[in-house]
Amino acid sequence: MEISPDLVVMLRMGGVEVNATLLYTWLVMLVLTLGSWLVTRNLSTGERIPRWQNLLETVVSGVRQQLDDISPRRPRGFLPFVGTLFLFIALCNVLSVVPGFRPPTGSLSTTAALALLVFVAVPGYGIGRVGLGRYLANYLQPTFFMLPFNVIGELSRTLALAVRLFGNIMSGTMIGAILLAIAPLIFPVLMQLLGLLTGLVQAYIFSVLAAVYIAAAMENEDQQREET
Numbered sequence: 001m002e003i004s005p006d007l008v009v010m011l012r013m014g015g016v017e018v019n020a021t022l023l024y025t026w027l028v029m030l031v032l033t034l035g036s037w038l039v040t041r042n043l044s045t046g047e048r049i050p051r052w053q054n055l056l057e058t059v060v061s062g063v064r065q066q067l068d069d070i071s072p073r074r075p076r077g078f079l080p081f082v083g084t085l086f087l088f089i090a091l092c093n094v095l096s097v098v099p100g101f102r103p104p105t106g107s108l109s110t111t112a113a114l115a116l117l118v119f120v121a122v123p124g125y126g127i128g129r130v131g132l133g134r135y136l137a138n139y140l141q142p143t144f145f146m147l148p149f150n151v152i153g154e155l156s157r158t159l160a161l162a163v164r165l166f167g168n169i170m171s172g173t174m175i176g177a178i179l180l181a182i183a184p185l186i187f188p189v190l191m192q193l194l195g196l197l198t199g200l201v202q203a204y205i206f207s208v209l210a211a212v213y214i215a216a217a218m219e220n221e222d223q224q225r226e227e228t
Contacts, residue, residue, distance in 0.1 A: 004021075004106060004107050004170065005020035006107050008020035020102040021107040021110055024101060024102055024103070025104040025110065028091050029088075039053060039055075039056050060083065063082060063207075064079055066207075066208065067215075070208070070212055070215050071218070078214050081214075082207050082210055082214075085203075085210055088114075089199075089207070090199070090203035092105045092199075093199025093203060096196070097195075103199075105165055105169045105199075105202075106170045107166070108163075110166075111163070114165070115158045115162035115165075118161060118209075118213060118214075119154070119158040121210070122154075122214050125218055129218045135217070157209075164206075168198060168202050169202065
């Protein structure tokens with residue numbers, strides 16, 4: 001049994017191989033794109049709105065509320081980024097209950113790419129709020145001796161994001177496959193339900209941590225301005 005979907009070759013076209021990670025990532029992106037288009041093509045502002053629009057508004061309101069709880073200092077600027085992260089990871093994990101589907105989040109390359117997006121987004125949003133010079137000055141706080149430790153901290157939390165998500169999804173997939181091979185039907189079904197819950201929790205944790213890191217980068221300078 002392959003540990004990672006990177007090792008599962010789905011298509012061969014000449015000398016090019018397409019593994020399960022790439023194929024199912026494209027599938028998830030297609031589902032998200034098509035679903036977004038279908039839900040938003042006939043938006044209504046009346047008293048009666050379509051069910052799918054109601055579901056979408058519920059999800060957006062939930063993400064917005066979480067961001068407000070994390071940071072009251074205008075956090076909604078990064079709502080699309082954090083919301084997209086959550087929807088992508090959640091859909092990958094939810095589809096893992098479909099027979100034959102290998103969640104892309106069970107690949108370290110996928111989780112590393114998602115963590116790298118957060119790594120780039122944190123200074124991106126921070127610099128966009130306070131400017132390059134004032135943002136870089138945060139790495140010298142409280143003294144310039146902390147510069148290497150602050151840089152290491154940035155790198156280590158990015159690595160932790162990637163490994164945490166990868167480890168939880170990969171282990172859940174493996175346990176489900178093992179139980180399916182050696183145990184009666186009821187146990188794999190229960191494990192799939194537990195894995196579904198775990199997948200949603202992991203999507204929530206990853207998105208919240210991303211929001212916390214971005215909010216911290218944007219708030220530090222605001223606090224320093226207030227103190228001065």
